[in-house]
Amino acid sequence: MKDGFIKVAAATPEIHVADCAFNADNILALCREANEKGVQAVCFPELCLTGYTCSDLFLHNILLDGAKQQLLRIAGETAEMDMLIVVGLPVRVGGTLYNCAAFLHKGNILGMIPKRNIPNYTEFYELRHFTEADDDTEEYLEWDGQEFCIDPNQIFCCTDLPDFAVSAEICEDLWVPNPPSSDLACAGATILFNLSASDEIIGKAAYRRNLVCMQSGRGLCGYIYCDAGQGESSTDLVFAAHNIIAENGTLLAQSPRFATGLTISEIDVTRLTYERRRQNTFREGYVSRVWFDMELRETELTRPIAQTPFVPSDKGDLAARCEEILTLQATGLATRVRHAHAKTAVVGLSGGLDSALALIVTVHAFDLLGRDRRDIIAVTMPCFGTTSRTKNNALTLAAAYGTTCKTIEIGASVTQHFIDIGHDMEDHSVTFENGQARERTQVLMDLANKTGGMVIGTGDLSELALGWATYNGDHMSMYGVNSSIPKTLVRYLTAYEADRAGGETGRVLRDVLATPVSPELLPPKDGEISQKTEELVGPYELHDFFLYYLLRFGMEPKKIFRMAKQAFAGVYDDATIKKWLTTFVRRFFIQQFKRSCLPDGPKVGTVTLSPRGDWRMPSDAVSALWMEQCEQL
Structure with missing residues (x-):
């Protein structure tokens, strides 16, 4: 984190559909690996605790309870890791079911961001199970003594490095004309995670990569796209685990498709905040902020740094x-x-x-x-x-x-x-x-x-x-x-x-x-x-x-x-x-x-x-x- 470099990772575990304990085991294994490699913020795919392709099983309390218990387990077993962890899971609030990104740090659930745009076309039918969040969504929950908020307008900020400000959107949120990440960036988020379960079809990978890079440029932010992969149901779809890390329009790293594991790079958050100050058309908005303490420590750089930055690298x-x-x-x-x-x-x-x-x-x-x-x-x-x-x-x-x-x-x-x-x-x-x-x-x-x-x-x-x-x-x-x-x-x-x-x-x-x-x-x-x-x-x-x-x-x-x-x-x-x-x-x-x-x-x-x-x-x-x-x- 010194000099503003934040080591981030997109992590795709192998999963089993509806097997929350198995999925949590693999999430924890990747958390431990990421922590050993100095990662300071790691993101997992959409609904990865249950699997994205659970279909009508999402309506069953036993599955929802299993996801809840395994998230609490992950929080507990990562309490000694000074690392921000973002995990996708379904969360019920009374008669409503949200598709959420949970933010964990040192054993605490900092909060959850629900998905705003629920696709219901062609192969997607999420409205059958999930409710769209909007600006008025603000639900307070207490799990096992931990109180937190489900709110799409949250940014999680580091006390010792306020430029390290993180938020998320979920899959379809990126593909709409006005992605929530644009407003979150304007409100101060320098790093945006996208928890995704994007099925693969011919030509989609290049489009997805361009979309991620362009959104990181539009938002003057780091954008980490984390995709579902091996283990999702292949009844009708194939998931490629295409993980992408971009910063202000530049591709920093991407995974090979159809693989599992970590994709790692570093986001320079102080560079991004400088760029925002420089461009006085970048207007900041308001969201609620949740603060967390993380030790400032050296970040080993793996991102490409060209000797001749004025000359095209390609x-x-x-x-x-x-x-x-x-x-x-x-x-x-x-x-x-x-x-x-x-x-x-x-x-x-x-x-x-x-x-x-x-x-x-x-x-x-x-x-x-x-x-x-x-x-x-x-x-x-x-x-x-x-x-x-x-x-x-x-x-x-x-x-x-x-x-x-x-x-x-x-x-x-x-x-x-x-x-x-x-x-x-x-x-x-x-x-x-x-x-x-x-x-x-x-x-x-x-x-x-x-x-x-x-x-x-x-x-x-x-x-x-x-x-x-x-x-x-x-x-x-x-x-x-x-x-x-x-x-x-x-x-x-x-x-x-x-x-x-x-x-x-x-x-x-x-x-x-x-x-x-x-x-x-x-x-x-x-x-x-x-x-x-x-x-x-x-x-x-x-x-x-x-x-x-x-x-x-x-x-x-x-x-x-x-x-x-x-x-x-x-x-x-x-x-x-x-x-x-x-x-x-x-x-x-x-x-x-x-x-x-x-x-x-x-x-x-x-x-x-x-x-x-x-x-x-x-x-x-x-x-x-x-x-x-x-x-x-």
């Missing part, structure tokens, strides 16, 4: 995602070129990754506009640090795309500038570096003025986060097409274009991908690049990881550090991750002034740093709280 979707991103970038630029009546687009082409992507986007934009690619002016500006490899790649790429290419040597003008300001040419300090970057920007701006065009920015999101750009140098343009593309994604987009274009274009783009990332502002050594960005500022794959979780979910450094250790296990040791996380936090704060005056650029993902949109921060904000936590890692 590589089958990668090509489609790359095409979509390039289209968004190109459409944004095409719209601006059209609106500005720009005669040309001027791109500073260094032979590196970012400028290659900027040229790719510009070519796509001009193709969308039906404009001649020769109106794209690709300018390479060699200076003190330029190598033959990058210069040749820039020239070859510009020619391969059929653009107008210019080579403008800036060494003489930069030298004269240093003479003017009295800077020693042997002093390779920041003045030496930034003087070149600003001269290049001046050349591009003036060339754009001369040709009636606009300068296309090349800087990416990762550089903006780190402030790895020269203020009023490569920091400035007339439209920044890469402003919301992190470096890790720049690589995938460029590789996609290389494969798509093929031929000489593909060849040179692949060589650009193989070239070390460098601003090339210091003289080369033996003709090779001497200034490698990732040796100076740190690996971009780490910085993009830090950036994603700091901005997208407001995570504090200690939590980001913990997740990075798992994601990059065997790649970077703890000391290396700590070093670059500390660097990232320090630079992110002190470099905000550069982000406060950024050029326009298209938003393509959920994380951007535009001061007009997603990120607004004072340039003199103090990083002390974040840095203190970094030092304590």
